[in-house]
Amino acid sequence: MKRSSDDRSFRIGTGAFAALVLLIVLGIAFELTRQSALSIAKFGLKFWTTSTWDPVSGDFGALPFIWGTLYSSILALLLATPIALGIAIFISELSPRVLRQPLAYLTELLAAIPSIVYGLWGVFVLVPIVRKLELATPAALKKIPLFNGPPLGVGMLAAALILAVMVIPFTSSVAREILKNVPSTQREAAYALGATRWEAIKVAIGFGKSGIIGAVMLGFGRALGETMAVTMVIGNSPQVSASLFKPQYTMAAVIANEFTEAADELYLHALIEIGLLLFIITVGVNLLSRMLIWSTKRRAVAPTIVTPIVAEEVAA
Amino acid sequence: MTANLRRRKWFSRFFEILCGLAVVIALIPLAMILFYVIKEGAGALNWDFFTKMPKPVGESGGGMANAIVGTLILIGIAALFAVPVGGICGIHLAEYPGTKFSSVVRFAADVLNGVPSIVVGIFAYGILVLPVKRFSAIAGGVALGLLMVPIVVRTTEELIRLVPGGLREGALALGATRSRAVFGVILPAALPGILTGILVALARVAGETAPLLFTAFNNRFWSTSLTQPIASLTVQVFTYAISPYDDWHRQAWAGAFLLVMIILTLSIAARFAVRRLERMNRS
Numbered sequence: 027m028k029r030s031s032d033d034r035s036f037r038i039g040t041g042a043f044a045a046l047v048l049l050i051v052l053g054i055a056f057e058l059t060r061q062s063a064l065s066i067a068k069f070g071l072k073f074w075t076t077s078t079w080d081p082v083s084g085d086f087g088a089l090p091f092i093w094g095t096l097y098s099s100i101l102a103l104l105l106a107t108p109i110a111l112g113i114a115i116f117i118s119e120l121s122p123r124v125l126r127q128p129l130a131y132l133t134e135l136l137a138a139i140p141s142i143v144y145g146l147w148g149v150f151v152l153v154p155i156v157r158k159l160e161l162a163t164p165a166a167l168k169k170i171p172l173f174n175g176p177p178l179g180v181g182m183l184a185a186a187l188i189l190a191v192m193v194i195p196f197t198s199s200v201a202r203e204i205l206k207n208v209p210s211t212q213r214e215a216a217y218a219l220g221a222t223r224w225e226a227i228k229v230a231i232g233f234g235k236s237g238i239i240g241a242v243m244l245g246f247g248r249a250l251g252e253t254m255a256v257t258m259v260i261g262n263s264p265q266v267s268a269s270l271f272k273p274q275y276t277m278a279a280v281i282a283n284e285f286t287e288a289a290d291e292l293y294l295h296a297l298i299e300i301g302l303l304l305f306i307i308t309v310g311v312n313l314l315s316r317m318l319i320w321s322t323k324r325r326a327v328a329p330t331i332v333t334p335i336v337a338e339e340v341a342a
Numbered sequence: 343m344t345a346n347l348r349r350r351k352w353f354s355r356f357f358e359i360l361c362g363l364a365v366v367i368a369l370i371p372l373a374m375i376l377f378y379v380i381k382e383g384a385g386a387l388n389w390d391f392f393t394k395m396p397k398p399v400g401e402s403g404g405g406m407a408n409a410i411v412g413t414l415i416l417i418g419i420a421a422l423f424a425v426p427v428g429g430i431c432g433i434h435l436a437e438y439p440g441t442k443f444s445s446v447v448r449f450a451a452d453v454l455n456g457v458p459s460i461v462v463g464i465f466a467y468g469i470l471v472l473p474v475k476r477f478s479a480i481a482g483g484v485a486l487g488l489l490m491v492p493i494v495v496r497t498t499e500e501l502i503r504l505v506p507g508g509l510r511e512g513a514l515a516l517g518a519t520r521s522r523a524v525f526g527v528i529l530p531a532a533l534p535g536i537l538t539g540i541l542v543a544l545a546r547v548a549g550e551t552a553p554l555l556f557t558a559f560n561n562r563f564w565s566t567s568l569t570q571p572i573a574s575l576t577v578q579v580f581t582y583a584i585s586p587y588d589d590w591h592r593q594a595w596a597g598a599f600l601l602v603m604i605i606l607t608l609s610i611a612a613r614f615a616v617r618r619l620e621r622m623n624r625s
Contacts, residue, residue: 112364251458
């Protein structure tokens, strides 16, 4: 009898700590909502659709920051996805066995470098390179809104480039795991039908498609919340523009830059409301990506269980 | 060979090369970052960097002694908070893997892992800075601790699951209670791996800047008080990097070099430790 009561208190005792983790997440959601109440009450939905950001007169609209965050993250995704998938395919399908571990380790090192170091490198190395690129852009191209803007170096292009590098390891490591989980029967079937290596890889990618989309979204979630490196290279100027060369601003960057300067309560609440939206978006993106990855992994397990039964039937 | 097959083979070869190229493209920024951090940072790193305080603007020299100590204090607080919470939570998830409660908690840990660090900073600000109206080392340490929790949870759960089932069954068969089996047999077996996992998590949060900006804030002076603002390597690197002074830029590179070295050392050490553990398990 004593033993079962001991087991129960162990279960409840450790469970209390587990519940604490749950409470932290709920606490973040609650606290962010509570601390942005003033701004939510005063501006309502207008907060998300207007562009004035005037702390002096107390008028706040977050559109430029939302635009900057989405635009920089999507650009980063466009740059990072082909490279990350290429890495995942190379390591899991093409690379010689001895190179597999070292290459996986090296690409994952990109995730270990702190954001501030990326930022430092961005300011002193990447931005001057981007500036040279911008100066070398022919005048005819500059007429296109995409390339319109002063050759400052800092701006959307630098931010997107640095974000892309930071996102690559996350997407590629998850995509690699998805590919590893694709049953080898899929590839074997393709080869048996006379497929080339690339065609067999395409079959494997097709099988893990939703998981790979999940991997890309995981990278997207990372890009949305990235703060320091972007703050240091994007130029911090709130404007809604499609230009790659113009300095812009992101949600995370405005929080980082202005939080300690927010003298009055409404200003602070407006900044925290931006944090709240960032929280909601990143949690949503992460949930969706986990569901996609999880469903693919589950599907990947199923056929290997089914196969022996089919084989027996054929034998019978 | 038909023309069609030749075309398909050529096509295949082409895409295989593109994939190899992707690896090379990703390694270029890695090599560049490491190159610059070493080139600019190693030269600027000297004894003064570790022992001297920051000098006022215009005076050259000085170091980051206060920021180095500050970072150590901050990650110390983070570990004090995150290791018990995350560790015991991880034990619960590993011991009761199939329950509904466990899957909800696992899910919450995943969500917490994806929350941007700056948002976690706002939370710490709301509960620890706003009520007392003062930035403090405690608030910064807790913010870092919150970021550490999901990593510790996952490491603990995974490593406990790596422990051979026979050990657990043996302990239970000898009449041990669940807690005796876990704390006396299973946890000690998994401990080396868990400890290295904790070290990696510490290295990761030591590199965080955003959540410290408005929790620990910064401090130009020597301070070890937990209720006062405190300097940290990362915030100091940030402050120096965006300043217009060459001497401060050099110090920023030296700080970055130190951060990268700490992280590389710990992650390589952890890699070997985990590999050894896996080999032990297989045999």
